[in-house]
Amino acid sequence: MLTSLLSCKDDKDDSPPPPQQVQTLSGADNAFARRITLFNLAQVDFGRLALANATNASIKAFGASLVGDFTQAQSDLNALALQNNVILPQETDSLHNANVRRLTDL
Known part of the structure; x- marks a missing residue:
């Protein structure tokens, strides 16, 4: 038994972790x-x-x-973008804003 304990390799790994890819x-x-x-x-x-302006429950x-x-x-x-270092817009662009304004005016 003593031989088996002495022959055990130290499990501690002092090498640095691999760099994050x-x-x-x-x-x-x-x-x-x-x-x-x-x-x-x-x-x-x-x-x-639709939630703010509709009167019909289905709408x-x-x-x-x-x-x-x-x-x-x-x-x-957003989670996928974070993993891949992608910066995504936080608000809509002028085209989408114009569509929302047009629908708001109906």
């Missing part, structure tokens, strides 16, 4: 993630408009569905 997306994937972010944010805005439910589904989709995309 930084993942990055291709230019096309990065652009796609940014476009999808704008789409997701716009859908959340449209859902909020309000659809609006709630838009908000919930696209908020979750954006949360998932």
